Amino acid sequence: MAPLLDVHDLTIEFPQSRAGRAVSSSPVSSKPAPSKTAPVAAVRGLSFSIAAGEVLGLVGESGSGKSITSLALMGLLPPAASVSGDIVFQSGDEPPSRLTQLPPHKLRELRGSRIAMIFQEPMTALNPVMRVGEQIAEAVRAHHRVSKAEAWKRAVEGMRDVAISEPEQRAKSFPHQLSGGMRQRVMIAMAIVNRPQLLIADEPTTALDVTIQQQILDLLKDLRQKFGLAMLFISHDLAVVSHVADRVAVMYAGSLIELGTKADIFRSPAHPYTQGLLRAIPTLNTDRSKPLATIEGTVPSISSLPSGCRFEPRCSFRVPTCASDFPALVEISSGHWARCPVLNPPRTA
Ligand SMILES: Nc1ncnc2c1ncn2[C@@H]1O[C@H](COP(=O)(O)OP(=O)(O)OP(=O)(O)O)[C@@H](O)[C@H]1O
Numbered sequence: 001m002a003p004l005l006d007v008h009d010l011t012i013e014f015p016q017s018r019a020g021r022a023v024s025s026s027p028v029s030s031k032p033a034p035s036k037t038a039p040v041a042a043v044r045g046l047s048f049s050i051a052a053g054e055v056l057g058l059v060g061e062s063g064s065g066k067s068i069t070s071l072a073l074m075g076l077l078p079p080a081a082s083v084s085g086d087i088v089f090q091s092g093d094e095p096p097s098r099l100t101q102l103p104p105h106k107l108r109e110l111r112g113s114r115i116a117m118i119f120q121e122p123m124t125a126l127n128p129v130m131r132v133g134e135q136i137a138e139a140v141r142a143h144h145r146v147s148k149a150e151a152w153k154r155a156v157e158g159m160r161d162v163a164i165s166e167p168e169q170r171a172k173s174f175p176h177q178l179s180g181g182m183r184q185r186v187m188i189a190m191a192i193v194n195r196p197q198l199l200i201a202d203e204p205t206t207a208l209d210v211t212i213q214q215q216i217l218d219l220l221k222d223l224r225q226k227f228g229l230a231m232l233f234i235s236h237d238l239a240v241v242s243h244v245a246d247r248v249a250v251m252y253a254g255s256l257i258e259l260g261t262k263a264d265i266f267r268s269p270a271h272p273y274t275q276g277l278l279r280a281i282p283t284l285n286t287d288r289s290k291p292l293a294t295i296e297g298t299v300p301s302i303s304s305l306p307s308g309c310r311f312e313p314r315c316s317f318r319v320p321t322c323a324s325d326f327p328a329l330v331e332i333s334s335g336h337w338a339r340c341p342v343l344n345p346p347r348t349a
Pocket residue numbers: 014022023024025042060061062063064065066067068069078236302
């Protein structure tokens with residue numbers, strides 16, 4: 001059966017200023033745009049798929065391209081970005097939709113109904129001067145021809161689905177009257193109220209404290225069971241991803257460096273970067289008197305990427321060819337892919 005979402009060879013480029021900085025396309029900036037040179041790829045050749053009901057975790061350090069990947073799926077990248085590759089969404093027996101080629105009104109139809117998104121900071125996504133129930137009801141009316149009363153009823157049910165107690169009362173609150181965890185629940189209610197098949201969650205728990213974080217992760221797991229929801233769960237934190245994901249994709253500097261089941265990634269990580277991320281997770285056996293292991297160095301800027309393996313400047317396994325040859329992503333065991341020929345040498349027959 002075709003996957004629910006199939007991303008093939010996705011590349012996202014931004015124009016670059018002469019100073020080497022990627023140019024942001026803020027429509028409100030009054031400053032003249034810097035002169036441009038060749039575009040730089042913030043994401044290059046990214047391929048992955050998500051089956052119906054499956055949760056794929058997308059992990060990587062800040063700047064690795066996680067958010068722009070999710071924005072590309074939703075058709076929400078800034079106009080300056082240029083996108084190539086194929087993004088195919090196919091639900092059940094319906095004909096496939098090629099998201100990069102859909103006209104804007106068709107994409108709007110899918111967004112918020114079949115594919116929904118939640119963000120890290122609900123305060124920036126919610127309207128501060130509108131009651132939360134009305135905001136959820138508006139999401140209903142954007143996709144269904146129903147009366148205001150019916151939309152309000154569905155909004156209250158949506159709040160009940162995300163375990164908000166006394167939803168009839170809470171629906172009348174403004175965002176600032178709710179705690180951070182409760183606001184995130186409202187965002188999730190708004191995302192699932194139209195029963196999407198795919199939920200894209202970009203760092204949905206990062207702004208929350210640890211106890212609330214766990215509650216939101218548990219809620220997402222419950223909703224997945226209840227509604228058969230597939231998810232792209234984005235986080236910089238591999239430990240958080242391990243709570244919800246079936247498979248994990250690891251990105252580094254705009255490219256996929258490892259992809260496998262949760263067991264593949266946690267029990268037999270095949271790329272030095274994934275191994276480093278795992279060493280940085282505290283466990284019950286971690287000696288608390290010593291600082292946690294970290295990966296030396298920082299992610300390179302997209303305008304000055306190494307020409308060979310992008311992880312080479314930070315890698316303790318590097319050999320001379322790593323600096324010149326960009327490694328291919330290779331399937332090292334069924335469904336487990338890694339981009340490091342040094343730790344995963346090609347098998348000879
Ligand atoms: N509007 C933009 N204009 C130019 N470059 C951009 C723009 N948005 C993102 N980029 C570039 O794309 C890269 C990836 O950004 P993205 O926001 O996807 O990172 P991320 O993995 O989500 O990081 P974080 O964990 O900090 O959220 C950034 O390093 C930035 O250089």
